[in-house]
Amino acid sequence: MPGGGARLFALVSWPSFMVAAAAEAVFFSVINPQELYLLGEPVGFSPVATYSIGFFAFWGVTGASSLLTAWLAEKLPAR
């Protein structure tokens, strides 16, 4: 695999992508995007936009977690 940046990107983005996809599926199969509220107002986006934004929000969160884990694993003191 090419250099460190690309490797880190693959290691972080891919697992978080899969988990985000799973989270998206579970979340939106139980919650109708049209019943969501954003800052007290019903969400005004089209459903596809809500699904998409939801997906990227999930991915952002899972990605942040993966990145943190990668960073912690790197800093793991040698035993």
Added chain:
Amino acid sequence: MSSNASPGNTPPVAAAPKRARVIPIAEVVSDDGELYAARKKIQPRSIKGRFNNVRWAMVWITQLVFYGLAWLPWNGRQAVLFDLLERKFYIFGLVLWPQDVVFLSLLLIISALGLFLVTAVAGRVWCGYACPQSVYTEMFMWIERRIEGDRSARMKLDAAPMSLRKFSLRTAKHGAWATLALWTGFTFVGYFTPIREVAAEVLTWSAGSWEIFWMLFYAAFTYVFAGHMREQVCKYMCPYARFQGVMFDPDSLIVSYDATRGEPRGSRRKGQEGKAIGDCVDCEWCVQVCPTGIDIRKGLQYECIGCALCIDACDQVMDKLGRPRGLIAYSTERAQLAGKPAHESWREVVAHIVRPRVILYTSLLAFIVSGFAWALLTRTPVKMNIMRDRASLAREVEGGKIENVYQLRIMNTSEAPRRFLLEIEGLPGAAIEGQREIEVEAAGSRDIPMRVQVDAESLTPGSHVIYFNLQAVDAPDVRVHEKASFMQPR
């Protein structure tokens, strides 16, 4: 990450047992001895043969299904459609609603168990023949081969300085890859929005921006994974590849090299006939055809995706030499430990298949599949949600009556329009005001407000239980019975 922090430090190559016939599936033991060493570009040689034919058959089958199924009509709609707008999944005659999420989870569990079963019996056949990563990589490699030539031509091209020829070959390759990737992205979107509508929108340049976004996203994904990353996805990113060690046992099918027969390897030169020499002529064909760039003669390695192309390669070489095929063949660890290249009699094959792990997976699978089928068959094709109208909980109306308003959502999950009759019970004297017969279109739903009135005098203040019965007019067994509450405010 520094390499010493990377998961699974790689033992130096020298430490790897040289002639072990079976190496337990190990962490990456690559030629460069470095887990994350810069990738050497792999330019596999193309090979014809039995297993290559099977692989191509699988490419055709899976891709005809993927690209074709989206266009198949069924009862006036798309046969397989995950309709995000209406929140309904159509799978041929089956219409799943958000309430049916359990069916989808069951389907996922069934697929996962199926994969376990297949892996226990036949090793990584999924990887070699059916995984989209393998299938798209094969298709992209085919394009590459048509445009840039086979292995040696491609390696020459890689090394050559940029020229008009190289530039046009590269442009043609990337153009063809991009076209295939875009078509794939379009098809992908076509499973979530009716594909004919999307096609019309694309042709008239009026597709929604999110649809275009997802098309490009999935296209880019395909392009990068199948065109550029290829075996690295399997080596570094795929969880299944890491997980397989758990599903494998000594009876799982693996691609392996018969070292007893092959070694000591070497080319047969004239004048050396007397020397003891194995059947492997060290032509390296098995290495050159391998899409993951490994040498199967070093034993079972974690990178091997079980594509069996090295079997095809070696068989050809053995045919040319006039020696029996099977120096590289499908085998099992158990057969190898018994000193045989593979199972010989059908008894051994059956014994290899029928074992506790397989029986366990099979019975679990059978259990879940029958539960799934039973649940599907006995599913009532109507659902009703009752919500109390929060705006007007309960009020007094003319004639000394109390009225409660409900919002009913009635979902007809069958493939034909239906009429239903609504009744209430459980509350003496209660009556429905207004329409009691409701028609719902095929696979559709309807929201209707429902007013229920009761004589105020006959009820104590507080909450009372009330039942709604919904009964299909044409079928006595199609009915639902739902509980709700009725408020008497005074």
